[in-house]
Every structure is written in C-alpha cells, then in structure tokens.
Amino acid sequence: MMGASMAGVTLEQARAAKTAALQYFEKLGTVVGAGVTRVDDDYAVKINLREPLADGVDVPAEIDGVPVRVEVVGPIRKR
C-alpha cells in the first residue's frame, strides 16, 4: 500500500488513494471523514480522526504514493 511519492499527483490518483486510506485508518481509530486536499500544490488525502491515535501508532506519510494528512477533528455535529 505504501510506496514512493509520485510527482504531480492527479485528482484521480488522490481519489483512489482516499479509498485505500480510509480502509487503512479504520483499523487504527475512528475515522470521521476522508477527503481530498492539497499539500504543497499537490493533491493529497486527508483523514479526519475523532480522537488521537494510541501512543506509538505510526501514521504513514503516504499511501499508494499519495501524501496523507491526518487531523484530529473531534466530534462533528449538525449546526
């Protein structure tokens, strides 16, 4: 799943990696969102977690060559 970063990640590549990232992180914690974002002008995957991962759990820098950004966003409510 993890691989070398690809130069100029396309939107399609990011969308494909999003699905893989969601499956990967669902095993580690409570995922409350998986989307596409940008890191340094490249497309990337964004994984939102409800709570921080357990101490010592490593977060992959990329999945299928697409950068992954992880953020703890807490609970989300209707507004």
Add this chain to the structure above:
Amino acid sequence: MRLESAQGLKQQLLQDIIVPFTATEAFAVGARALNTVPRIHRSIAIGVAPHNGEFRIAVRLQRPTLVDSPIVEQLTRQASGEIDIRLIGRVDKRAKRRSTARGNDGRADRSGTATRSAPARGERSRRSGPTVRAQATHPWYQLDARPLLIGASIGHFKITAGTTGAFVRRGTTVHVLSNNHVLANEDQAKTNDWILQRAPYDGGKQPAQRVARLKQWVRLKPTGTNFIDCAIAAIQPNLAYDAGRLRELVSNTDRQLAGVATDPLDAGDFVHKVGRTTGPTKGRVTAFDVDNLVIGYDIGNLRFDNQIEIEGTGRTSFSDGGDSGSLIVNESMHAVALLFAGGDQGGTNDLGLTYANPIQRVLRDLKATLLF
C-alpha cells in the same frame, strides 16, 4: 501569585464576571428540536493553574467564539495578565484522555486543545462574542427580515434556529432553501408545517413570524449514505424577498449573488457565508470529496459522502450552531455549497471545521432553480 491569592481572585472573577455572563448571555445553539435544548450551555470554566512555582488564573473556554471575546478581555484585565487561557471546546463525559498525536508532517497535533496568550488590546474580532440574543440590540440576521433575506434566522416552528440559505424556484413557486434539520426537523415535520422567520429561539412566534410552509425535503438515512441535508418551504403569497442580496457579506458591505458556480471547489479556495449565529464569515476550503463523514444528529450518527470541508480564516471559526442552512459562495459570489455541520476542533487556527453539501446536488435533488 500565591495560591491563596489565586484562589481568592478566582472566586471573585467567578462571582463578578462569569456567573452574570452565563446568566444573561444566549449561546449559539444548533438547529434542533426546542424540547432538546440543554438548560446549561457550554461557556467558561475557571480555576487555578501552577506557573513557574507560583499560580495564576486558569480559564478554559468551551466555545471557539469566546476566544477573542470581550469577557476574556475583561478576565485578563482583572487578573492583571496573570492568566492561562485555553480553548478546550466540547467536553463529553466519555471523552478519552487527550494524548498528543504527531502527524506525518512532524507537527504536533494538539487534538483541538489550543493554547493562547492573553489577547492584545484591540485584537478582538468584530464578531467574537457568542450569540447576542439576550443583549439589547440584536444583529439583523437574528431579527425579522422583510423582505426575506439570505442569512437571516429561520426554522420550523418546533426547532431552535437555523439560517435562510437562498431562494429557489420549484415549478412556479418560490421557496426558501435551508437544511432538512432546520425546516423539516430531521424528518419529524409534516408537509405544510409553518416555518418562522425569525426562528423560535430568536423569539419568533405564531402567527406573527409565519413566512413559509414546508413543501419538499430529502429524507435523512439513519443507515447507509447521505449526500445532502436540505429542504424547501414555499414562501407565503405577497411576502417580499430579496433573492440576490448577500447583506454585509464582505467587509460589512453587501454583495450580489451571481448564480450557481460551474467549476468545482478546490482545496485552498476562499469562500464566504452569512449565517444566523456568526453572521458574515470568510473561510478556506481544506478538503473536498469528503466521504465517511460522521455527523451527530438527534436521530443518531449519520454518514455523509462527497462533502466540502471549510476552516475559518484569521481568528474566527467559519460557523457555529445556528448557522445551518447558510448558503456558501465563492469569491465571485457564485453559490457553491449549503452549510450543515461542524465541530470545535481542527483547522489551521484550531477553531473547528465546517461541512457543507455541494449546492449543485442540493438543487438537482430538490428539482429547484436558484434565484438571484
């Protein structure tokens, strides 16, 4: 200061400032059934914290909108700056211990616990205070708006308050657009139920504030995947509305709605909205195509796919409870999304993230055309 001094000052600040504040202030409340509104609202906790061998006042804010607020300035002044202010957001009885996670970019993730220094004089945000319903003067978006305006308070007669998103035409009838949970009370409402503007939580009564009747909504799915949270209500005949005016949207000046955007949003795009609670705010798209978005509703947690994520710019959050239904526009004033959810953590400023449905899907599924 010494422990005894800190404890004494804490008690004084609690009695003189915080208790009167919590007794008179009306805090932002999400659009929800009126009979589910809590009697006690999240606001400010106060205590004593150790600091370099001495002690100082500890202030813990449970709402991002309080970060740059006048009451925090007042507490800071009274404590002569010997104060430790932190945003802790919502605290749940089942909250797990907040350990520090570290992202793959090496930055420490503060898990939504922001620490800030005392605000500098003059730094306060214009809209820093919480909902001001209990104050002598109310912002226009919490009052009756005649003609009806985008951004104004609205809601089903059994809910608290949400926001007038936009005006749409379905068939030959003009409707107001907002969320299902604002106009249809999470599918609990019936066709032709009355919609009030201003909403009940802002003092809207029947029959005085009746402005529309609920007509169409997309049902929320307790299981499976949702894509939109939307509803429309037919405006009463002869009731005036201004479909194009985005009042005070940018730098306190009006803008004109330009239609529906044709290009999809990208991360980094700037957007604007005006909503019932936080008024006009500017935001930045932080993610799109967001799937598996889990949102807490009164009927339980619901999953949404293909959503847009937005953070507030500067020292403000993009939205708060009661802003649901706000129309979100891009910098060319084209409609891009319908605001419906948010949290208190995350984003560059750690003041929370907002979520919205792509407006094209909303209009398509409601078989409605945006008026502007």
